[in-house]
Structure formats: C-alpha cells, structure tokens
Amino acid sequence: MALKATVFKAELAVSNMDRGYYHTHALTIARHPSETDERMMVRLLAFALNANPQLQFCRGLSNDEEPDLWQKNLQGDIELWIEVGQPDERRIRKACNRADTVLIYPYGARTAEQWWQNIAPKLSRFDNLEVYYFSPQDTASLTSLAERNMSLQATIQDGMMWFGNDITTLSISPENWFR
Template sequence: MALRATIYKADINVADNDRGYYGSHAVTVARHPSETEERLMVRLMAFALHADAEDTLAFTRGLSEADEPDLWRLDLTGAIQQWIETGLPDDRRLMKASGRADEVVVYAYGRSADIWWNGIKNKVSRARNLKVFILAPEATQTLAALAGRTMTLNINVQDGTVWVSADKGEASVEIGILR
C-alpha cells in the first residue's frame, strides 16, 4: 500500500517591508511522504516571499511531478511567469526551467548547499533569468520546528531577513544571495 500525502493548513500573514506587500493567505499544502517538515516550511516561506494581492502564485504537485517546480505563477495563457524551487535542484532542471519561465528562483538550504552551488554555478551561468538564494541550515531547522497540521504563521520580511512566528515559537531566517 502506498503512503499518502499529509495535509497541512496554514493561515499566512505577510508583512513584507522589502516589497511593500501586506496580506493574508489561507493555504492547504500536501506534504509528500518523502518530504521533511523542513522542506515544507521552506516552501511556505517561499510562498510568503512571493505572494501578491492577485493570488496568482500556486503550489504544484512538487515531488510527485518531475516537470513542475514547488511553486509557480502562471499568466492567463498558461505561460510560466515564475518558477520557484526549494532545495538543491540539478543544473539540467534549472536550465530547462530557465527556458520555460520568465524568472527562475531557487531557495537552497541544507548542510551541503555551498557544495551544491560550487558544483553547478558554472553550468547555469547562461541562465540570465535565474536567481539563487541560500538559507542557513540552523535557521531552516528552527523553522521546521514550527510546523503543525494546522498553523498560523506571521511572516515579517525586512532587509533580507525573514522573521516567522507561530504558536510553537519563532524563527529568524537570513536570505543570502548566491546569484
């Protein structure tokens, strides 16, 4: 019998001073059986960092579908405006995404993120629409501790730092720019 996805519901309140965006979003996210709570919370944080009033950003099938990112923004014709990945995707995936989307954004995290970047940065140098950010492993592990099946996340962004508070505590995540 196959394992089923675990459903998480989150009310996300965003105060992004860097972009001048303030809003609330109720989201339902499926956590794949092989996905960690750390990855789930990084996906939710990425959602908050790119959310807008038009609500055009959407979670995809993610790990269940090889040709889809974790999040994307489509225009009315179905063209991909924004392709957002979390984790350490390979260079071929990023090059393919940069050909399909107007903008590709990666939030790299984990203890080997620096090694991953050093291995692929020359291979993705032609992708002009690629942005790569790195998150400290300690910060994303603290973020993972906030996960709950139902949660309210208050996310404040200022000067490249994300403060997340929930019933279980709080986390501070600095976003480093790799590219």
C-alpha cells in the first residue's frame, strides 16, 4: 500500500518591499512521503519570495511533468517555473523552453555546490533562468518552524528575508548564483 502525502496548512503573510507586494495567503501544502521538512519549508520560502495570487504548489516529487511551484496566466501559459533542489540538465532545459522565467533554489552544503559546478557551464545560454542558493544554516533552521498548522510571516527587503512565526524569526539571504 502506497503512503499518502501529509497535508500541512500555512497562513503566510508576505510583505515584499522590493516588489511592493503585501498579501496573506492561506496555503495547503502536500508533503510527499519521501520529502523532508527541510525541503517542504524551502518550497514555502520559494513561494514567499515570489508570492503572487496565481502562484501555486504543484505535485512536485510525485510528478515529472510539473515543477515544485508554477504561475500560469489566464491562457494557461507558464509565466514562472520554480524548482527546489538540484534538477538535472534535461529538466532545466525543458523548464526554460516552456516557461517565461525559471527559478531554481538549490540547497545543501557540498552537494549543491558540486551540482552547480557540474551543471553551470551547460546553462549559460538560457536568458530566462535564475539560480539562488540557500545555505545549510538557513535551511536547517527552517525545520523548527514546520508544523501541521503554521502561521508564518515573510518580510523581504533589499534581497534579505526575515521568515518566522510568533516565536522565532530567521534571517535568510539567498545567494545569487546565476542571473
């Protein structure tokens, strides 16, 4: 019998001063049985950084055809394709050919750096690709915020992010690897 996804609910208040975006989102996040709390919270960080009423979580790990998050326009065209982790070159190529903008958020100490060293030379031709790295210190501390029902706040200003709940606030600095 297959394991089912664990459902998390999050109320996420986003104040993005860089983009002039202020909104509270009621989110339902399905965490795949093989997904860690860290990865799920990185998906939530990616949502906060790119928050938009049309941005939505996809089936992610359980589907090769969809990214972790995407934003489509009214015609069904993909405006934004977001991957979390270390996708392979084929998947990145596919994303860049299908979407207006592709964002990748790798995380993890040496594995992310090694992945980037191997794949970066093959991606230089894509004008619509951006890669932002989350440090192991930033992502490991996120797991303390993971609960089945979360009330979170994200404040973004000058490329810095403050992310937390009523008890804990974390300072997170995504490092720009490719733009």
